[in-house]
Amino acid sequence: MIDFQDVSVAYAGESRPALSGATLHVDEGELVLVVGPTGSGKSTLLRCINGLVPHFSGGLLTGQVLVGGRDTRTHRPRDLADLVGFVVQDPMSGFVTDTVEDEIAYGMEALGVDPLAMRRRVEDALDVLGLADVRDRPLRSLSGGQQQRVAIAAVIAAGPRILVLDEPTSALDPVAAEDVLAALHRLVHDLGMTVVMAEHRLERVVHHADSIILVEDGRVSALLDPAEAMVTSPVHPPVVSLGRLLHWQPLPLSVREARRRASQVRAQLAALPPPGFDDPATSARSAKRHSGSGSVPSGPSDSRPSGTGLASGECVAATTGLTVRRGQVTALTAVDLTFGSGEITAVMGRNGAGKSTLLAALVGELPRQRGRVTVLGLDPAGLEPQARCAAVGLVPQDPDLLLYADSTGAECRSADADFGCDPGTTAALLTRIAGPVPPERHPRDLSEGQRLALALAIVLAGGARVLLLDEPTRGLDYQAKARLVEVLRELAAEGHTVVLATHDVELVAEVAHRVVVLADGEVVTDGPARQVIAGSPAFAPQVAKIMHPIPYLTVDDVCRALTPAS
Amino acid sequence: MIHPVAWWAWGVGLATAAAHTTNPLLLVLVVLVAGWAVLERREVGALDAFRPFLFIGLAAVALRVTMAVILGNGVGGSVVIVDLPRLPLPSWLAGLRVGGPVTLESVLAAAVDGMRLAATLACIGAANALASPKRLLRYAPATLYDIGTAIVVALTFAPQLVELAGRVRVARRLRGHTGRGPRELARLVVPVLAGTLERSLELAASMESRGYGRLPVRTGRARWLGSILALVGTAGTCAGLYGLLSPSVGGWLGLPTLVAGVALAAASLVLGARREVRTAYRRDPWRAPEWALALAGAAAAGVFVVGDGSGWAGMALQSTPLAWPELPLLAAAALAVCLSVIALTPVPPRLAAARARTASAA
Numbered sequence: 001m002i003d004f005q006d007v008s009v010a011y012a013g014e015s016r017p018a019l020s021g022a023t024l025h026v027d028e029g030e031l032v033l034v035v036g037p038t039g040s041g042k043s044t045l046l047r048c049i050n051g052l053v054p055h056f057s058g059g060l061l062t063g064q065v066l067v068g069g070r071d072t073r074t075h076r077p078r079d080l081a082d083l084v085g086f087v088v089q090d091p092m093s094g095f096v097t098d099t100v101e102d103e104i105a106y107g108m109e110a111l112g113v114d115p116l117a118m119r120r121r122v123e124d125a126l127d128v129l130g131l132a133d134v135r136d137r138p139l140r141s142l143s144g145g146q147q148q149r150v151a152i153a154a155v156i157a158a159g160p161r162i163l164v165l166d167e168p169t170s171a172l173d174p175v176a177a178e179d180v181l182a183a184l185h186r187l188v189h190d191l192g193m194t195v196v197m198a199e200h201r202l203e204r205v206v207h208h209a210d211s212i213i214l215v216e217d218g219r220v221s222a223l224l225d226p227a228e229a230m231v232t233s234p235v236h237p238p239v240v241s242l243g244r245l246l247h248w249q250p251l252p253l254s255v256r257e258a259r260r261r262a263s264q265v266r267a268q269l270a271a272l273p274p275p276g277f278d279d280p281a282t283s284a285r286s287a288k289r290h291s292g293s294g295s296v297p298s299g300p301s302d303s304r305p306s307g308t309g310l311a312s313g314e315c316v317a318a319t320t321g322l323t324v325r326r327g328q329v330t331a332l333t334a335v336d337l338t339f340g341s342g343e344i345t346a347v348m349g350r351n352g353a354g355k356s357t358l359l360a361a362l363v364g365e366l367p368r369q370r371g372r373v374t375v376l377g378l379d380p381a382g383l384e385p386q387a388r389c390a391a392v393g394l395v396p397q398d399p400d401l402l403l404y405a406d407s408t409g410a411e412c413r414s415a416d417a418d419f420g421c422d423p424g425t426t427a428a429l430l431t432r433i434a435g436p437v438p439p440e441r442h443p444r445d446l447s448e449g450q451r452l453a454l455a456l457a458i459v460l461a462g463g464a465r466v467l468l469l470d471e472p473t474r475g476l477d478y479q480a481k482a483r484l485v486e487v488l489r490e491l492a493a494e495g496h497t498v499v500l501a502t503h504d505v506e507l508v509a510e511v512a513h514r515v516v517v518l519a520d521g522e523v524v525t526d527g528p529a530r531q532v533i534a535g536s537p538a539f540a541p542q543v544a545k546i547m548h549p550i551p552y553l554t555v556d557d558v559c560r561a562l563t564p565a566s
Numbered sequence: 567m568i569h570p571v572a573w574w575a576w577g578v579g580l581a582t583a584a585a586h587t588t589n590p591l592l593l594v595l596v597v598l599v600a601g602w603a604v605l606e607r608r609e610v611g612a613l614d615a616f617r618p619f620l621f622i623g624l625a626a627v628a629l630r631v632t633m634a635v636i637l638g639n640g641v642g643g644s645v646v647i648v649d650l651p652r653l654p655l656p657s658w659l660a661g662l663r664v665g666g667p668v669t670l671e672s673v674l675a676a677a678v679d680g681m682r683l684a685a686t687l688a689c690i691g692a693a694n695a696l697a698s699p700k701r702l703l704r705y706a707p708a709t710l711y712d713i714g715t716a717i718v719v720a721l722t723f724a725p726q727l728v729e730l731a732g733r734v735r736v737a738r739r740l741r742g743h744t745g746r747g748p749r750e751l752a753r754l755v756v757p758v759l760a761g762t763l764e765r766s767l768e769l770a771a772s773m774e775s776r777g778y779g780r781l782p783v784r785t786g787r788a789r790w791l792g793s794i795l796a797l798v799g800t801a802g803t804c805a806g807l808y809g810l811l812s813p814s815v816g817g818w819l820g821l822p823t824l825v826a827g828v829a830l831a832a833a834s835l836v837l838g839a840r841r842e843v844r845t846a847y848r849r850d851p852w853r854a855p856e857w858a859l860a861l862a863g864a865a866a867a868g869v870f871v872v873g874d875g876s877g878w879a880g881m882a883l884q885s886t887p888l889a890w891p892e893l894p895l896l897a898a899a900a901l902a903v904c905l906s907v908i909a910l911t912p913v914p915p916r917l918a919a920a921r922a923r924t925a926s927a928a
Contacts, residue, residue, distance in 0.1 A: 050775050052771055052774070052775060055774075056770075056771055056774055076774075077771075077774045077775040078774055078775070078776075078777050078778060078779055078780050079780070080775075081775060081776050081777030081780070082777065084775070085775075085776075086771075086772075086775040086776075088768055088771060088772050090768065093765045093768040093769060093772075094768060094769060094771075094772030095769075095772075096769070096772070096773055096776075096778075097700065098698060098700055098701075101847075101848070102704075102847070105847030105848070106776065107776040107777055108845070108847065109844050109845055109846060109847055110776060110777040110778050110779075110780060110844060111777045111780065112780075112844055112845050113845055114845060115845050115846060115847065118845060118847050119847070119848065122847065136915070136916075138611050140611075141611055154776070155776070158776065158777065360736075363740065365736055365739070385739045385741075385742045385743055385744055386742045388739075388742075389740070389741070389742040393740065394740050396733070396736075396737060396740070398733075400757075400761070401733055401734055401736075401737035401757065402737050402740065402741060403757075404753065404756060404757055415741065418741050418742050418743065419741075419742055444760075458741065459740070462741070462742055
């Protein structure tokens, strides 16, 4: 179905080729996962399949790409539209029309499908992706998961045999991601479509894949068996790390397979004292001022303990009876929360549950209906921007919003000037967080991880005691994520208060002391991370699912428990 | 769903009517009719274009009155409200005066002139709110498809630009700036434009990979003919509409130019449509309510144009000597028809659902 013969792609002004010597062959009806660190050439590879590279992007392509027998050199993307469907990373930016039905019909109208057939195919697409009940809704009013499914429906309605997706679940909460993946699974298994997708959140997708293509520095592997690929892959999900740690052969890729293999380990772990006394997530805090608050109380979780981590830390930020409306919708209803110093809190919940609203309210950016917000005893909304930055800082979902200069060095200097701190402060912070970053590089040319680090460094340069991060791991690969985890732990150990709004359960398992779950703008759960996420079907990380009912959250937890203390 | 062309015919008809009277009573009635339609038939979540258009209109009234007070507008009058000190001007600016006596008549004439513009704008705003221009563009014929697409992209990105500008401003504040003032505004330009450009490229990539622009190759002569017909036709239509809408230009330019322009444009459209490969999904049907809306709009426009042309009493505000305007019955009746046809159209589904919820809650 898809044939790459010695394909190389070089963009103008780049010293290294974006793709070099890719030769691969994908058969019909396969679900292929493209795996690699950020900036390794995954997107270029995907865009070669429907001819966006080089017809749309520019650059020089050598070798040959044959898709369903058509050569992309002579066929433009629009000439392949009936064969290849391409779903861009952010569905909202790819939508052409206003409503679900019109969007699904758009591609077929362009292809000139007969109106009667079109009517039938729109209905089919609505059914296959479970969108029938939102068919006449405006696209903007849909949730992220629904938007992603509309984008897929819009593409498959035109009847392509190949579907190419760039990070289809990165922006979604775990349940919405499951919906999208289930729909893709159905397309492959019932309709025999060929699916090629790139995704960073491997824990969500790797067990769905029939084969894997590893991409690193533009070098592309042939199609590999997923289990074999995961033995050597530099990026891999926790279940694979666990399998590697325990020397399981062949490597399990799904929680189900791993659980079957793990019965012996579970018995072994059950005999040990429960985890948490030496909790890696809380060790930073307990080392600083240990009072036992990090350990897990036995007893069922109380749904509203006020600030579990507060027993030892002073209260730095708080909301009382906070109610925020956004347009017609009440985004937050009577939220009472307190955040202590040195505490890392993860705010979780569905897309649209009010996570971002909570962060925006904490930084004083949204008008409130009722209630109070205090940070270091002051209301951030009433502070001058400078004074506010010294109290509380927010790294927005899209860190690019904080970046204006045309080089990283200039960005750091302007941040120093903005906050009136000594020259070099921001640059030093950046080096501490991300290691050496070339100062002449344009911020937009940095990797996702480096951009996030730069935004974080700027916020820290303002001197913020309270750090708010909105979806920090979107688009981060595992290495960048591991670095982020270290940085957050260090910051918490220094006494910063960290609040994360995130869908990434693995990140929460690694780093959070405490988890707050929001639903429809209300706090439904607030408790120690281990208690809240270990037992939750939606928010449990992979290791917790494998080790259930013993509350181990991360591979590190297991590793520590199994290696005798030295 | 009501056919978008029907709402636009109704709205443009009302706008034409408003452009042909300076009777403040009639103008207020026109705005009330348009506003009522928006209140009753705007779908939940649809763009609320009525309010901004109305604000622009009110700003126009204020501007015209201010200009009339300061510069005068050539309307004499005997009732002097205030006598402003007159600015002495050099002799070569003899035609211009700044300051001087301000008469009630001239202020009223300016206000009514502004109101006419405001009412016209309000009608267009109402049409915008009732049927999104994007839906209207689906009915644009193939020849205009490229222009139509450009307009669609522009319509999509104007709101996104505003949204992005808001987010960038918030981000500026996160970096310790106020986000206000001209210097700050200048700082916003680069990130906002860069972000919007990136999104436009993403949209273009998406449209390209979904088969946009798969038109067959047309022969040179047919394309030339089509383009020339379309250009001349469009120019003729615009000139005709201008003549019809602004009574000051005079009658000869109006109707005949419009008819000729429309005919030429139609010919170019037919020529283009023969080579059409696109197909259309679920066109809205054109039924009785659509006929009623379009005819009511046309009737209002017709009555006002005729009334204005043949100088019925009350169509224009009589300013010298000043008199309380009377209400021309036929014109008022035409507006009543425009109002009553709204009742024939169905309430949009989500608005109806929202109302049912409110009713059951109460």
